């Protein structure tokens with residue numbers, strides 16, 4: 015349950031200065047000045063008062079150490095309440111009307127809720143964490159328990175104070191190869207955030223990698239902290255907790271000082287919104303007996319440097335620099351092997367490109383009926399899903415049923431399609447179901463028949479990148495985007511739109527495919543990158559430029575082949591590996607609406623299909639019939 019911020023502000027206002035006095039008396043502030051609501055800071059050593067009540071937003075602010083503290087923090091602290099409990103108390107006192115109906119209520123249908131471990135005496139757990147300088151009080155605060163085998167138990171409560179996930183870890187050092195963490199057997203595990211029911215959205219939120227780091231932060235005295243449920247490698251928590259996360263104006267990300275942590279930061283910060291994210295600069299090396307030792311996580315900072323250091327690192331978190339300006343020496347080398355991207359699935363093309371890397375924009379061009387849609391469906395949609403990423407499609411020209419039909423044929427593949435004539439394809443219902451289950455919830459299509467403005471489309475794309483973690487975006491095509499201008503400024507606006515796409519791809523580390531028509535050219539001439547409408551400007555901006563051309567009967571005749579190629583894919587530009595001005599001849603398979611250049615490609619199985627087939631597909635090139643081509647695009 016998310017409490018509207020306006021209601022909380024209203025309640026705090028009603029309570030007004032009384033809150034300041036109450037907090038001061040409860041905690042026994044030294045040199046408390048009741049008229050000016052000022053005192054010596056309770057949270058750091060000082061000689062002149064720098065803790066001042068902010069009467070507008072109703073909280074204490076320390077100009078010395080940066081501590082912020084409001085009445086809800088106070089109730090959570092003093093009375094060991096959850097955030098919801100604290101709000102309820104405040105609302106009761108100030109007579110603000112709100113229904114807390116969902117509190118403690120299991121609202122998820124068909125969810126197997128975990129069982130709360132009974133509260134045993136903690137022996138092993140306390141001992142283990144004491145060695146890591148984490149106290150019993152902190153373990154109590156976070157409701158850490160001990161199971162019958164002496165393992166530590168972490169209870170994950172949602173914002174309604176309902177237990178949704180229970181995790182365990184041994185209370186000893188875990189040798190390599192043994193599992194370090196597991197969830198409760200026979201219970202569901204929603205990826206909520208640890209400690210999220212004790213978070214005050216008015217305060218900056220600290221996000222860290224695991225429960226032990228979180229305990230170290232709380233031990234140090236900073237309580238507005240959550241940890242992600244399944245380590246640095248899993249990002250499902252962003253979507254699951256999106257509405258919760260949207261409440262914060264400031265988010266501090268403290269990931270581990272290792273490869274996974276760096277990766278996590280790089281991919282999570284754009285999704286959370288760079289404008290509100292702050293980075294920390296913790297110590298990375300500690301000297302022990304004259305030997306330098308790597309400092310990896312928050313618990314180690316606590317262990318080697320103490321609580322004050324942890325608080326100092328949090329207090330000194332920095333805004334993330336605006337991209338666009340960078341010291342060249344600090345630029346990371348582009349690492350082909352470890353950079354993510356999508357393979358095209360066509361052998362030669364992948365040899366030239368290696369991958370189509372995230373962070374890039376690809377422009378695809380081709381005349382009408384050239385096979386553009388087939389290329390887009392196969393390379394940009396099918397291969398993306400098959401490699402485990404989700405995709406967004408803006409398709410201005412195809413109707414949704416048409417798009418769905420063509421995409422499904424290419425997923426199904428030739429092996430499972432029986433074509434009775436040019437138009438009728440038979441697919442077994444069980445195959446169709448498998449395919450649909452496989453891609454369900456993974457292809458997001460633009461669904462707004464009236465608003466094609468660049469602004470709205472880009473806003474949707476940003477939402478999908480942030481909320482759903484979508485990695486590949488297809489815009490088919492540029493001409494269908496309403497650039498909100500007249501004809502006289504259209505080239506300028508196109509350029510601006512492509513610049514926005516380049517920035518978008520870079521910011522969210524995603525791949526954007528933009529289909530752009532060539533200018534009107536002679537019927538039988540093959541388009542080059544210079545023919546792309548909107549002049550050379552937009553191809554200069556893109557990282558990749560591809561073209562597709564469908565051979566005319568005349569051209570096919572010239573080949574002198576009994577089974578001539580259907581199309582040629584041009585790789586005009588490839589800024590990443592540099593191999594460009596290449597062409598790949600391909601055959602078109604009418605059954606499955608796919609391009610292929612080798613038999614493996616023709617018989618490619620997408621991942622919905624895990625059967626092994628002994629028989630090989632017959633080579634169409636050995637058949638008597640000549641290849642047929644698709645209608646329309």
Ligand SMILES: [Zn+2]
Nearest residue numbers: 055058076079
């Ligand atoms: Zn202070």
